[in-house]
């Protein structure tokens with residue numbers, strides 16, 4: 001893996017966010033629309049779709065809150081004895097998995113992107129070597145969800 005891809009900015013993962021469908025509880029996609037703050041919700045299960053204007057504009061935070069966008073919950077989310085693991089989408093999940101597997105936490109992120117880097121903001125327990133097997137197992141489980 002290229003080291004340049006280890007520390008990526010959160011916003012790279014925010015174009016498509018997987019959320020729980022408010023209608024059927026299935027997997028829905030929340031997509032960023034060009035030029036506006038609204039996001040389009042499309043459920044892959046029941047077909048429910050509508051545009052959502054986020055109350056907090058562009059500021060979707062990481063770690064995300066329970067309310068990722070106007071009451072929607074993340075799809076890729078799992079509770080553990082350490083805390084909660086979450087990813088915005090499959091690519092984000094893969095990124096976290098690669099980071100955890102490679103155990104490159106000592107590598108300094110690009111200056112200026114330190115706080116914005118996805119990996120720098122992962123909870124400490126996710127980064128700890130002793131939890132690696134457990135975290136990777138959890139990521140596998142989320143991936144097949």
Ligand SMILES: [Zn+2]
Pocket residue numbers: 021022023024025026027028043044045046047048
């Ligand atoms: Zn649905």
